[in-house]
Amino acid sequence: MIMSRTEAAPDQARGDLTERLLAGLPAEAVLTDPDITASYANDMASFCPAGAPAVVVLPRTVEEVQHVMRTATELRVPVVPQGARTGLSGGANASDGCIVLSLTKMDRxxxxxxxxxxxxxxxxxxxxxxxxxxxxxxxxxxxxxxxxxxxxxxxxxxxxxxxxxxxxxxxxxxxxxxxxxxxxxxxxxxxxxxxxxxxxxxxxxxxxxxxxxxxxxxxxxxxxxxxQPPQQLVLAAEFATAGAACDAVCRIMEGGHVPSLLELMDRTTVKAVNDIANMGLPETTEALLLAAFDTPDPAPDLAAVGALCEAAGATQVVPADDAAESELLLQARRLSLTALEAVRGVTMIDDVCVPRSRLADLIEGVERIADKHQLTIGVVAHAGDGNTHPTVCFDATDADESRRARESFDEIMALGLELGGTITGEHGVGVLKKEWLAREIGPVGIELQRGVKQVFDPLGILNPGKLF
Amino acid sequence: MIMSRTEAAPDQARGDLTERLLAGLPAEAVLTDPDITASYANDMASFCPAGAPAVVVLPRTVEEVQHVMRTATELRVPVVPQGARTGLSGGANASDGCIVLSLTKMDRxxxxxxxxxxxxxxxxxxxxxxxxxxxxxxxxxxxxxxxxxxxxxxxxxxxxxxxxxxxxxxxxxxxxxxxxxxxxxxxxxxxxxxxxxxxxxxxxxxxxxxxxxxxxxxxxxxxxxxxQPPQQLVLAAEFATAGAACDAVCRIMEGGHVPSLLELMDRTTVKAVNDIANMGLPETTEALLLAAFDTPDPAPDLAAVGALCEAAGATQVVPADDAAESELLLQARRLSLTALEAVRGVTMIDDVCVPRSRLADLIEGVERIADKHQLTIGVVAHAGDGNTHPTVCFDATDADESRRARESFDEIMALGLELGGTITGEHGVGVLKKEWLAREIGPVGIELQRGVKQVFDPLGILNPGKLF
Known part of the structure; x- marks a missing residue:
């Protein structure tokens, strides 16, 4: 475990560090005002602890980044690299006394x-x-x-x-x-x-x-x-059960189609969207599927996919006629996370990816978990990939609800692994899922990953406390 | 460096090794007859030294492979894994006293x-x-x-x-x-x-x-x-210079086309093919380009690509009408390596990949190298990827010609690096290019790659002497 020098004599150490950084960085690239550095502490994940950075640096050149890392190595100070901090796993959260290395100014x-x-x-x-x-x-x-x-x-x-x-x-x-x-x-x-x-x-x-x-x-x-492909044309299909929508996904993929997107929203998500915007979605919708094709002639695929949706039990199939209509159909999907956030104020977004043949089992399981914990959990999914974002809605000021939210979040990951899936399809491990990484990849996997980490970062100063 | 036990007392050590292997493998899966084991010494690369295996094992289960590796670790014997030994870099060549681990029987x-x-x-x-x-x-x-x-x-x-x-x-x-x-x-x-x-x-x-x-x-x-995509439709275009063919490749890729193959044969290759088969290729062809599309309607792409070829100076453009005609057009390409082998008996196949915008420079450079060494070097290329296979033809019984072949092979790699490319697009490093790997990835890269190797194989028993 690496200890920052700030543990011994915080102000003194921070002063040394700042001085050393300023030797290779312009003054405006080194931020030390605690009010400002504190604003760099977090990414967008819930439930992830973050420390107070000693300093935030905003280099503009490779040489400046090299200077930061040489300084960090010399002084044994942890470095937390950051982009726009839109991550959802706490991977960019600061640790106490760290250098936050923001790459946002290197934007050419x-x-x-x-x-x-x-x-x-x-x-x-x-x-x-x-x-x-x-x-x-x-x-x-x-x-x-x-x-x-x-x-x-x-x-x-x-x-x-x-x-x-x-x-x-x-x-x-x-x-x-x-x-x-x-x-x-x-x-x-x-x-x-x-x-x-x-x-x-x-x-x-x-x-x-x-x-x-x-x-x-x-x-x-x-x-x-x-x-650049041609503009995609979207088809929306409503289903009376989530299972039927998942069945349609399987039929589409088994049928050899290559959609440019294949998204699913469950009834909870559709309801949440209806609650904040009038998108014309029927309240009776149990699942909404959106498929798109961006080939020169998407008509044959759209027709075939529409027929497959109907065969799987779609109650309504609406193909767009043009790009503008397609964009309208996608609006509901784009509003999903905002709508789910509005339900209880805060959300925790899972990122479980399962084989697409197990998608129905995952959605059914999430419903069970939501019932058990008496929580609203909406599922939006990159259904064609089996990559689901079960989104747990909770009131962060309610301790018991927050506890249940965290428990259900974890139960969804356990379910994903049980179904042959992964704890993260695209959001990463960060702080949020680091206990789960070991459950997914096992002790031999962890040992080798730690070995690789050791090769690149023998002092353990790069984003410590993440992943493992 | 790992030493096989055979160095001390070869027969005794080999006997021990065989006995230990037989404890976890059926008798027919352990080959020790030197005439037979010697036949497993090489893959298809020229100029790559190979040793004499102590034993060849042909496991059928994961457990048997585990037994082989446990035995190898215990006795510190190098293990050389092999598939069908069609490799072109010596990566599957045996080292003296090694266990050749052939995976060919695990074929389910x-x-x-x-x-x-x-x-x-x-x-x-x-x-x-x-x-x-x-x-x-x-x-x-x-x-x-x-x-x-x-x-x-x-x-x-x-x-x-x-x-x-x-x-x-x-x-x-x-x-x-x-x-x-x-x-x-x-x-x-x-x-x-x-x-x-x-x-x-x-x-x-x-x-x-x-x-x-x-x-x-x-x-x-x-x-x-x-x-499965639709069957591809092929277009062949002949050019009066290799540069014009490369220009056509650039225009096709810049034009946003996505061919399912885009192959180039230089005049040396065309001539070699003409010498062994009557493919109807004009002797005046300086370069032959083959493009194919496997979309539902390839006609617009084929027409556009044909026009781009003509704009780049194609002397003839022949689009296939159907799959059978397409296959005929591809025959010349498929015969290329056999034809080049027939020129002097043996070939050494380079695998340099350059940015496709530098393809013309590479082909021109190869011609210079061929002239300098007075050798026949034919270039066949996955032109759409910039991945070229300059194929050096030589008589292996002629020591001087062999030396010049090896020199030109190396000069082609140097040229590839100079043009911003890589020494290997798809054949690997093996034994053949291991001195070149360091030139491509540099000392820091080599140090880190060795570090990773050490994590997985601390005793250095896995395919030693390859890559680094």
């Missing part, structure tokens, strides 16, 4: 190359900024987490984040070709490549993706791009 | 699930066997190395192999969701998942893919499948 798009279909970016680039920039050149950066208007590419890489597009286009990991990483001791490592293929040595690039800042600081990324 | 397809779109297989399953089995269910396992009728899935995973499909469908790595791995000490590790997504902890699955048997023995793999 360095290159977009339409022939090689790559972009080279700094970690602080906002996902939406990159998506729009490549879109202007007819290119497409698929990963689209819900927070895409705010979250950074560096954060996306750290958590290997996903989104609605994954059922067709895969997750962030599949778009990271190469990285420049500042190591714990300040040395610079280049991994991977800027070519379409490459297998020279162990895949270190992939090791950093999803490592939640625990192995090194990503300071530059080479990302793969795709050509 | 354990599960094919069309809803979850996964297959679960043992490592010895032949690529083509799996491809056909999933094809019967309307599914598709894309990775298609040239050796697909012989090579095993375990070998494909070990080398992260590619093929013609990669320009649209990516490499083997992208299809490996989870693994069961027997570690150096015989313990069993499960990595990854059978779900579409999952980010619990470091990506250990990906670490094993391409690790060339140096981190553990893959005994089971969960593979992602796609729906």
């Amino acid at each position: 798009i360095l290159e977009i190359n339409p022939v090689d279909r790559i972009a080279v970016v700094e970690p602080g680039v906002i996902n939406a900024t990159l998506s729009r920039a490549v879109g202007e050149l007819g290119l497409y950066y698929p990963p689209d987490p819900s927070s895409w208007e705010m979250c950074t590419i560096g954060g996306n890489i750290g958590t290997a984040s996903g989104g609605l597009c994954c059922v067709k286009y895969g997750v962030t990991a599949e778009y990271v070709l190469g990285l420049d990483v500042v190591l714990a001791d300040g040395r610079l490592l280049s991994t991977g490549r800027r070519t379409a293929k490459g297998v020279a040595g162990y895949d270190m690039t992939r090791l950093f993706v999803g490592s939640e800042g625990s192995l090194g600081i990503v300071v530059r990324a080479v990302l793969a791009l795709k050509p | 397809i354990l599960e094919i699930n069309p809803v979850d779109r996964i297959a679960v297989v043992e490592p010895g399953v032949i690529n083509a066997t799996l491809s056909r089995a999933v094809g019967e269910l309307g599914l598709y396992y894309p990775p298609d190395p040239s050796s697909w009728e012989m090579c095993t899935i375990g070998g494909n995973i070990g080398t992260a192999s590619g093929g013609l499909c990669c320009v649209k469908y990516g490499v083997t790595a992208e299809y490996v969701l989870g693994l069961d791995v027997v570690l150096a000490d015989g313990r069993l590790l499960s990595t990854g998942r059978r779900t579409a997504k999952g980010v619990a902890g470091y990506d250990m699955t990906r670490l094993f893919v391409g690790s060339e048997g140096s981190l553990g023995i893959v005994v089971r793999a969960v593979l992602a499948l796609k729906p």
Whole structure:
């Protein structure tokens, strides 16, 4: 366990640290006002403890990041890297006396190359900024987490984040070709490549993706791009039971279709959305399925998928006629989390991914857990991936309700593992699920992961207390 | 460096080893006849030294593999895992006194699930066997190395192999969701998942893919499948210069097309094919480009690509009318390596991958190198990926020609690195390129890769002498 120097004589130690940092960083890049540094303590997860940072640094260059890491190594101070802090697992939460290393000022798009279909970016680039920039050149950066208007590419890489597009286009990991990483001791490592293929040595690039800042600081990324697909056309289908909707998902995937999104909202979520907005969703809807296709001619797929939904028992099937109508149909889905937050003030968002053939079992189990704990738990799901976000609604000022919320959150992860799934499809482990990681990957897995961590961060200063 | 016990008293030590292996393996799974074990010494690479195995084992179960590894750990004997030995880098070559661990008898397809779109297989399953089995269910396992009728899935995973499909469908790595791995000490590790997504902890699955048997023995793999696409339609285009063909590749990729293959043959290769078969290729062809599309309606893409080829200076554009004609057009490509082998008896196949925008520079450079060394070097390329296979033809009985062949092979790798590429797009490092790995990934990269190796294989018994 690494101890920050602040434990001995906090003010003195912090002064030393600040002074050392200022030797290689401009004054405006080093924040020490406790009111300001405290505002960097948390990401968006509930139930995750956070400490008070000693200092927040906002480097603008690779050299400045190297200076921060050399200083941290020398003084044995923990470093917590941060992007936009939109994470949902506490992976970016500060620890007491740490250096918060915010990468948000390193936000340049360095290159977009339409022939090689790559972009080279700094970690602080906002996902939406990159998506729009490549879109202007007819290119497409698929990963689209819900927070895409705010979250950074560096954060996306750290958590290997996903989104609605994954059922067709895969997750962030599949778009990271190469990285420049500042190591714990300040040395610079280049991994991977800027070519379409490459297998020279162990895949270190992939090791950093999803490592939640625990192995090194990503300071530059080479990302793969795709050509911009045609605008997607959406179909909405209502079902009288969640089981029927899940059956439709299985039929669609078994039928060989490749939707560009395949999302599910359960009745709790539909009701929550109805409560805050008039979306025209029938109160009797037990499950709403949204499927989309972005092929040059989506009509045959939409017709076939509509028929499969009806065969599975859909009570209504509404295909959009154009992009505008498609966007309207997606509005309800986009409002889901806001609507569920409004139910009891706070939510805890699970991220269990199961084989899609077990989706119905998961949703049924979540209903049982909600009944048992007398809580509202809405399920929104990237159904095509089997990746569900059971969202536990609770009143954080009510201690008993908060306890039940945490218990049900954990029971949902246990259920996910029981169904052959994983505790996290796209949000990461962070602080929130670190006890659960061991249950998923077992003692041999943990031992080897710790061994790898030790290779990259022998002093344990990189984002300590996360993952394991 | 690990020393096999055979160094002290070879026969005695080999006897001990065999006896210990037989305690957990049936007699027919342990081969000790030197004539037979010698036949397991090599894969298909030229210029790669190989030793004499002490014993070859052919386990059929996970438990038997565990027994082999426990025995090897106890006796400190190196273990060289092997699939079908179709590799081109010497990665499966035996070392003196080693246990050759052939996984070819673990060849069961354990599960094919069309809803979850996964297959679960043992490592010895032949690529083509799996491809056909999933094809019967309307599914598709894309990775298609040239050796697909012989090579095993375990070998494909070990080398992260590619093929013609990669320009649209990516490499083997992208299809490996989870693994069961027997570690150096015989313990069993499960990595990854059978779900579409999952980010619990470091990506250990990906670490094993391409690790060339140096981190553990893959005994089971969960593979992602796609729906079977329509049969592809091929277009062939002839060019008066290789540069014009490369220009066409850039225009096609920049134009947003997604071909299911995009292959290039240079004039040397075309000539070699003409010399062994009458394929109707004009002797004046300086470069032949093959593009294919497997969308429901490939006509618009084929027309557009044909026009782009003409704009880039194609002298002839021949689109196929149907699948049979498409297959004919691909025949020349499929014959390329056989044809180049016939030139001087032996070939050394480079595997340099460059950004596709530098493809023309690479081909031009290879011509210079061929001239300098007075050798025939044909280039076949997965052009859409920038992944080239400059194939050095030489007479292995001629010492000087062999020396020049090896020199030109190395010069091509140097050129690839100079152009921002990698020394290996899909064949791996093995023995052949291990000095080059350090040049590509640098001393910090090598140090960290060695550190990772040490975590998984502290005694250094797994495929020693490969990669580093």
